[in-house]
Amino acid sequence: MGTPDPSTLPYCTVCGSPRLVERYLGHRRCEACGSTRWRNPLPVAEAVLVRDGRVLLVQRGAVEHGAGKWVVPGGFIGLGETPPEAAMREAGEEAQVAVRVGGLAAAPRWLATKDGRGHVLLSFVATTDDEPAPGEDTMDIRWCAPDEVPWDALAFPTTEALLRGLVARSPDARRFPDDALDIATAEVVSGRARRPRPRFCARCSGILALLSVGGWRCTRCDTWHYENPRPTAGVLALRDGHVLLGKRRPGTAGGGLWAVPSGHAEPGETLEETGTRELFEETGVRAAAERLAGLFWDSEHFEAVYTGPALDTEPAADHRPEFTDLKWFDRASMPPAELMHHSAPHVTAWLVRQGLVR
Structure with missing residues (x-):
């Protein structure tokens, strides 16, 4: 039930416009309605x-x-x-x-x-x-x-x-x-905006009819279109019994809460590679995704969280596009669950149980 490659189809599935602009790695943005056709792993x-x-x-x-x-x-x-x-x-x-x-x-x-x-x-x-x-x-x-x-x-x-x-x-x-x-697993609410459902065929701009879970068929040309949850991944860097968390910026999902550095997988990228890349982009810290710590999901996204020893001692000041603050936490200083976002309370509790955060 895979989606036709969006980089080869001419119309926006949200509004039917042909005004699609190439962004990067095959992702395409519609200039008419502003929606993006993501080309993530399936x-x-x-x-x-x-x-x-x-x-x-x-x-x-x-x-x-x-x-x-x-x-x-x-x-x-x-x-x-x-x-x-x-x-x-x-x-x-x-x-x-x-x-x-x-x-x-x-x-x-x-x-x-x-x-x-x-x-x-x-x-x-x-x-x-x-x-x-x-x-x-x-x-x-x-x-x-x-x-x-x-x-x-x-x-x-x-x-x-x-x-x-x-x-x-x-x-x-x-x-x-x-x-x-033995990992942490849970269904959690991401807090992200609900993705718009497709209405128009990306091949001919005909009207789509929903016929199965995540599956639409064009009423004009019979092309099937499938939409899938988007995979995301993050890495929690560990150092001397401490774990690195970031405080989300106001106005974003989970704004003001402590969270796992993570993001969406790009085409051709493993989840381990995604998590490692996102950690560095958002914190300036390097750590290999050595161990799977948890998997978390809703009906539109899922997130794999890995852990690994930090290869950098301190976060870089110019690597904070998602966060207003970055901090190393041990068991005693860990924020309460109500001050953490999405997967963070589940996976940090698992780290404590495993003795990785002390």
């Missing part, structure tokens, strides 16, 4: 179902990519649904099961694509009481122990990376684990 949600040490794989049918190959149930996240909701929907469509979704089964992964945007994959632990059966676009299903996986017939390198990563963290290499990663 998000995918997967349901990792494990029963008695075996993982459920589905064989893809007549689809554009990976036909006849094996994957875990999953697909694109539509605008208006959260990543866990997308994982539940995809499991129902591909394996005809109702699932309960838990935490992340693996850290987010990135898949390169020909258009240069890339896909970001979020894999959730899931359970079901139903017996799976092939869905409309699925040829077959199979429960597989590690030595039963058709390793040479997996659809994507990210599927292999997921399964091998699960085996690597299992206490028994003959079984897939059914537990989630």
Whole structure:
């Protein structure tokens, strides 16, 4: 359920105007209504179902990519649904099961694509009481122990990376684990303005009709248009038991509150690269995204937060476009939750529990 590449289509989907101006990296701004057509990586949600040490794989049918190959149930996240909701929907469509979704089964992964945007994959632990059966676009299903996986017939390198990563963290290499990663996860309100929904076809400017979650079809030329939540990422720099937070500028989402330095992923960029770049742009501090600390979402965005040791001792004075103040906090000086924005209260509490902030 990916969006047609916006850099190749002539019309604004919000107002139908052809007055689109190239900004950077393929993003395009409409001079008529001011909306921006972002060209971010596309998000995918997967349901990792494990029963008695075996993982459920589905064989893809007549689809554009990976036909006849094996994957875990999953697909694109539509605008208006959260990543866990997308994982539940995809499991129902591909394996005809109702699932309960838990935490992340693996850290987010990135898949390169020909258009240069890339896909970001979020894999959730899931359970079901139903017996799976092939869905409309699925040829077959199979429960597989590690030595039963058709390793040479997996659809994507990210599927292999997921399964091998699960085996690597299992206490028994003959079984897939059914537990989630020990990270912070939560649905949170971003505070950002709601994105305008598309009304006009980007190919012919015809009227769009909403037909599925995040999916619109043109009533004139039948072109499908998909809108997806935008992936964001941040890095929390650590130094001597302290964590660096920024106070948001007034007039912005979360203005006056302490927050994680973060921002939207650019085309071709992994979430780790996004977080590292955003940290430096907003604070002047360098830190590698060494460890996943949390994943947070609503129906329009999701944010992966990483941690890593600071490579610079102090924030740079000229690197504060998003913040009015930057400060290192230890456990005793940490702001109360009501003075923190979005993911910050959840992920800083996790840092304290892990002993990374003291």
